[in-house]
Amino acid sequence: MKNILIPTDFSSNADHAIAYAINIFKCERANFYFLHAYADEVYGPFHNLDKEPFEKQRQIHSKSSENKLTKLVNDTKTKTHNPMHKYEMISSFESLVDALNNVADSKNIDLIIMGTRGATANSKITFGSNTVQVFKYVKCPVLAVPDHYDYSQPKKILFPSNYMLPYKRRELKLLDILAGEFKAEVHSLYISDFEDLSIRQLDNKKFLEESLPHARLSFVRTTVDNRAKAILAYINENKMDLLVMVNSRHSFLEDMLYQSTIDEIGLSPTIPFLVMQNLSR
Incomplete structure (x- = not known):
């Protein structure tokens, strides 16, 4: 329920x-x-x-x-x-x-x-x-x-991550449930000029993979120009249905929300946007 x-x-x-x-x-x-x-x-x-x-x-x-x-x-x-x-x-x-x-x-x-x-x-x-x-x-x-978004099943889900911050399994559970329900692809997008990951990043990436057993998970990388623009470009080029990000301490999303004005947070997706709160409740 x-x-x-x-x-x-x-x-x-x-x-x-x-x-x-x-x-x-x-x-x-x-x-x-x-x-x-x-x-x-x-x-x-x-x-x-x-x-x-x-x-x-x-x-x-x-x-x-x-x-x-x-x-x-x-x-x-x-x-x-x-x-x-x-x-x-x-x-x-x-x-x-x-x-x-x-x-x-x-x-x-x-x-x-x-x-x-x-x-x-x-x-x-x-x-x-x-x-x-x-x-x-x-x-x-x-x-x-978004008010002009016509409903379609979320078959392609974009999940940007730098793998620097540890996730909580209870936050990722919702993403796994949605991915399993709709047999969705989850594209984990790493925005960086460098391919190699640190040991910490590798551990967090592995935890992400283990926490999404019902997702058709793939890992992709794009180079850095502007992170918001990179996300929007990936959405448009790959026809994504849902954007998912975690609002945790020192994350890209937190920086974007707290440092930007209300009128322009630097990200304007035309698809539904799921913000998962990596905070105590």
């Missing part, structure tokens, strides 16, 4: 992510939790007002959130008719990151699936500010789905 958490702001991008989630798990028993976190909606325009109107606004947003979630759950049940799927709604007066972390812990969530941009995001950027914050701070695997 999979536990899947899907945050929603009721935008078309969020609806698209829900459709992707239901498709990718259509042959598995799964619990889907639809979450709407509305604290920012309340605090935004009313943080300077006294307690009475603030509490009134909180109640208004709470009721609106529950009504919209109820409609979303009912509409989803009507569209899917999948007896293996169950749906629950969670309305939370918290920030999105806090709500996701709390629900991930309390419901033992396996995966968060969300859109890359929300209702108000600039159409010219790939990842909205909420998505970037979730990548950074939510301690659970996160799959971000």
